Amino acid sequence: MTTWGLVIETTVGSGDHKHIEAYVLAHVTGSRAEALAELERRAWNYSPEHPRSPRRRRLLRDGDGFLLVVDGAWHSFATRFTVAELLADSAAPVVAPEPEEAPGAHRTAPDEPADEPVDEAGETEEAAEEGEGVERYADGVPVRPAWWGRDDLP
Known part of the structure; x- marks a missing residue:
């Protein structure tokens, strides 16, 4: 599938x-039509920083993109929305390939007990180390610190 960048200038x-800056709002994987639909949704909902007191707002379709012109008290401010195919990304996350399982390797059946040690909270040691099953705030910080309740600390 093709990845599209939703670009805003x-x-x-x-x-x-006063000058123009470009940003990539998001990436959309799929067809160009899907990317354009997402771009249009974002263009309708976009609220530019300037002008502070808008007097008039016009959204225009321009070929395969959109142009938002907002008139202020003294000046007009323009925002261009464009869909562009992503060809390369130097900071793209590296996806590790899934390890292939050797033929005849034993898999644990769902009804078989796990061989991993389980603590009193019912979590395996691996899950506790990775923080799985831990209640967290919206920003990812654990509600209860990992050291809470440990009796091996001074």
Whole structure:
């Protein structure tokens, strides 16, 4: 499947420091039509930083993209939305290939007990080390610290 970048070019700054900057809003994997539909949704909902007090907002379709023009008290500010095919990404996450299982290797049946040691909370040691089954806040920080309740600490 093709990966598409949803690119935004927008006016930032004000006065003599006003200039255009480009950002990649998101990536969409699928067809170009799906990427354009997502881009249009984002263009409709986009709220630019400038102008602070918009007087008029116009969203225009421009070929395979969109142009948002927002008039302020003194100046107009433009934002261009474009779909572009992602050809290369130097900071893309590396996906490790799945290890292949050797023929005849034993798999544990679902009804067989696991051979891993289980602590009093019912978690395996691996799960406890990786933090699985731990209650967390929305930002990923555990609600209860790992050292809480340990009796081997001073």
